[in-house]
Amino acid sequence: MNIIKSDYILTIDDEFRIIKNGAVAYEKKIIEISSSFQELKQKYPQAEITECEKDSVLMPGFVNAHIHLEFSKNRTTLEYGDFLPWLYSVIEKREELIDGCSSECYEETIEEMLEFGITSFGAISSYGFDMNSCAKAKQKVVFFNEVIGSNPAAIDGFFTDFKARVNSSEELKSETFFPAVAIHSAYSVHPVLVRHVLKIARENRYRVSTHFMESKAEREWLDRSQGEFKQFFKDFLKIEKASSDPISFLGLFESLEPIFVHAVYANEEELAIIEKQKAHIVHCPVSNRLLGSRPLNLENIKSKEIPFLIATDGLSSNFSTNMFKEMRAALMQQSCLDLHLLSRDLLIAATKNSANALGLNCGSIEEGKDADFAVFKLPNSVENEKNLPLQLILHSNRADSVYILGEKIF
Ligand code: BEZ
Ligand code: FE2
Numbered sequence: 001m002n003i004i005k006s007d008y009i010l011t012i013d014d015e016f017r018i019i020k021n022g023a024v025a026y027e028k029k030i031i032e033i034s035s036s037f038q039e040l041k042q043k044y045p046q047a048e049i050t051e052c053e054k055d056s057v058l059m060p061g062f063v064n065a066h067i068h069l070e071f072s073k074n075r076t077t078l079e080y081g082d083f084l085p086w087l088y089s090v091i092e093k094r095e096e097l098i099d100g101c102s103s104e105c106y107e108e109t110i111e112e113m114l115e116f117g118i119t120s121f122g123a124i125s126s127y128g129f130d131m132n133s134c135a136k137a138k139q140k141v142v143f144f145n146e147v148i149g150s151n152p153a154a155i156d157g158f159f160t161d162f163k164a165r166v167n168s169s170e171e172l173k174s175e176t177f178f179p180a181v182a183i184h185s186a187y188s189v190h191p192v193l194v195r196h197v198l199k200i201a202r203e204n205r206y207r208v209s210t211h212f213m214e215s216k217a218e219r220e221w222l223d224r225s226q227g228e229f230k231q232f233f234k235d236f237l238k239i240e241k242a243s244s245d246p247i248s249f250l251g252l253f254e255s256l257e258p259i260f261v262h263a264v265y266a267n268e269e270e271l272a273i274i275e276k277q278k279a280h281i282v283h284c285p286v287s288n289r290l291l292g293s294r295p296l297n298l299e300n301i302k303s304k305e306i307p308f309l310i311a312t313d314g315l316s317s318n319f320s321t322n323m324f325k326e327m328r329a330a331l332m333q334q335s336c337l338d339l340h341l342l343s344r345d346l347l348i349a350a351t352k353n354s355a356n357a358l359g360l361n362c363g364s365i366e367e368g369k370d371a372d373f374a375v376f377k378l379p380n381s382v383e384n385e386k387n388l389p390l391q392l393i394l395h396s397n398r399a400d401s402v403y404i405l406g407e408k409i410f
Helices: 037-043 083-099 103-115 131-136 152-171 191-204 216-224 228-237 246-251 268-276 285-290 298-302 323-333 339-349 352-358 385-395
Strands: 002-010 018-026 030-034 048-051 056-060 062-067 118-125 140-147 177-183 208-212 259-262 280-283 308-310 373-377 401-404
Touching: 002 037, 002 385, 018 037, 018 385, 030 037, 056 385, 062 103, 062 259, 062 308, 062 352, 083 216, 083 228, 103 118, 103 131, 118 131, 118 177, 118 352, 118 373, 118 401, 131 140, 131 152, 140 152, 140 191, 152 177, 152 191, 177 191, 191 246, 208 246, 216 228, 216 246, 246 268, 280 352, 285 323, 298 308, 308 323, 308 339, 308 352, 323 339, 323 385, 339 352, 339 385
Parallel strands: 002 048, 002 056, 062 118, 118 140, 140 177, 177 208, 208 259, 259 280, 280 308
Antiparallel strands: 002 018, 018 030, 056 373, 373 401
């Protein structure tokens, strides 16, 4: 048994309780939360005690639900500003970036996420090159084996390769490593291949993620087989028409409670389907800005029963995996939303909503949840706790300590 005491406990429970001078008793899971450190100590006299430094915030570790580790090598290589120029640059530099990033490079990114207080993440893996590093990670990892391929003649080959990766990830399954599947997108995966992959997801109860309506180009291609993707598909794949329409694509995900990444250009009809499917939307504001998307209409998403997540996306479309930087970007971008309410919503998005979407028993400090914590020391105290979410987002970077399944990692 252990007890940890902190000046502020940000529970992220349903009441968004912030407990001052509270303490948490835990083993692998959280056993009890108390506003009285003394009472908890008396109740569990054998417990090992940790007292966090003054002005520390104890909170659930972050859950970064969407990252592409295989592109971790990118810093200044890729073209930003618009989606198609970025995609062309990914294709051109793919080998250089992928070959330039081996286990060491994935593990550096994984380690840095830990330093940022990220205790779980969802890794979108295109090739499986990052699989062993993810299986060895100290964090919990939901490992999304991704399928891509719009060429109908090559479906069998893509599917065989996908199944081999799924089988390898099954062999690595553990208390902290969970195989899952990702469909790259509606424009890049043939609907027949989507069906095959989702059948496997249903049979194995895998979590499912897909990019959806990330760019204006995607909207125009899927609606009318027009726009900037027209030339792209003609040149690279000799394809003249989109093989999916967005409504039938979404329909394929029924009953999977899927994770739709971006949804910046999703329309009302599509959002109604997403809501009905009890699906989740992942918001990646930095990635959206760098790849030339408009800002997500978060006010509209919030008016529906669609839980939203915040994630960093890969270093192919971000300069950092720091969740605080991502939340600050959202705070600046979503300027029509109340600053304090948005700060609370972002912290929920980065913890509880992300854990729920990934099917993990963490993301809040509540009895029975896994003891996955991050501790951040504020520069000074915050008198009015209404200001704590905002001040935490503005002033935190690296965690002072991190715990996963009750074990202190650093
Ligand atoms: C494909 O592999 O078919 C594809 C990849 C990226 C964008 C579009 C299509
Ligand atoms: Fe992505």
